[in-house]
Amino acid sequence: MMKNKKIAFFIDSLGGGGAERVVSVLSNELYSREYDIDILMLNRRPVAYPLPEGITLYIAEDMPVTTTWGKLARKFLNRCMHLQVRFLNPLLRKFGCTTYPKVNETRMYFYANYALPYREYLKNNKDCTAFGFLIRSNIAMLMAAKGISVKTVFCERNNPVRPDMPRNIMKIRDGIYRCCKAAVFQTEDERAYYTKLRCESAVIPNPLKEGLPQPFTGERRHEIVNFCRLNKQKNIPLLIDAFEMLLAEYPDYTLRIYGRGEEKDSLIALTKEKGLEKSVFFEDFASDVHERIRDAAMYVCSSDFEGLSNSMLEALAIGLPCVCTDCHGGGARMMISGHKNGILTPIGDVQALYNGMKEIIENPALAQHLSGEAAKVRDELSIERIADRWEAII
Incomplete structure (x- = not known):
């Protein structure tokens, strides 16, 4: 069976960072193998890693939502988020509640700002294999792909139970990752966390960047x-x-x-x-x-x-x-x-x-x-x- 030659990487940005470097290194190598590569990013930040000119970069806020349904959905969700900030959160604070989620950690925010534009991209590129890197990009990709016949690959890039991750984000992730068609983990410890995963999965360590200097053999500095x-x-x-x-x-x-x-x-x-x-x-x-x-x-x-x-x-x-x-x-x-x-x-x-x-x-x-x-x-x-x-x- 002939391999699909279209790949989409979903990631927060291509600023400095481990997952960002892996996406850049993989993109360069797979592009050299004649894959068509797109990289879709949540945030606008300077790109810290070199990429071939033939790779297309997208930023969520610049991607249009053109369908009537999509425009109405975004308008409705933005209005709901406005009501949360203007009325609901102050009311919760008044009654002593301090654990309500931030607006940018809610399903509404992800769907309105990321999933809707990503959904239009996936509808137009159903033949691609979509890889999600980092938790927020995985969530946005999987939300966007619901009901679309596209291969989605959930890629875990950190400790799944990391203490600095907002609980609401983890809850959304744990509810949606089962929608993926495949999953890639860096370690067996990561894979063991996802006990309800029913799709194919693989443990693949990170690649080394090219051009690393050879090991030093002389007297080392203190x-x-x-x-x-x-x-x-x-x-x-x-x-x-x-x-x-x-x-x-x-x-x-x-x-x-x-x-x-x-x-x-x-x-x-x-x-x-x-x-x-x-x-x-x-x-x-x-x-x-x-x-x-x-x-x-x-x-x-x-x-x-x-x-x-x-x-x-x-x-x-x-x-x-x-x-x-x-x-x-x-x-x-x-x-x-x-x-x-x-x-x-x-x-x-x-x-x-x-x-x-x-x-x-x-x-x-x-x-x-x-x-x-x-x-x-x-x-x-x-x-x-x-x-x-x-x-x-x-």
């Missing part, structure tokens, strides 16, 4: 690194606390953290509060971060939960000795075997994280062994191999 989106799930305060303990014994070491995010200002303030400004440094997102860190002493991930961390995979691939928390979602545990190609520590355990970093510093032979074993991930996660597995879903 610097510990991390590069990630600076939000609460990364638990960077834990890393700073563990490094503070390490610094008391190894004052010539520094900690350098690359990335952007809502926690950055508070993390800088925490560093100043601890008097670590001369030892802990924050850098912006850098496209050449791998070249900058390849000769560092180690990479340390302190996350509380992840899907499958791209920064961890890339650190392994360039041969950095890695210390990672065994975070919820199972990604670190799937890729790292204790003291074979990295060191795993319990979530939130500052003493264990400190011990892992100290062990790498004090045992150069172990550091060299971890580096060599870690780099073997390059073959396993090459874009060619991973794209083959995605292609099997189409």
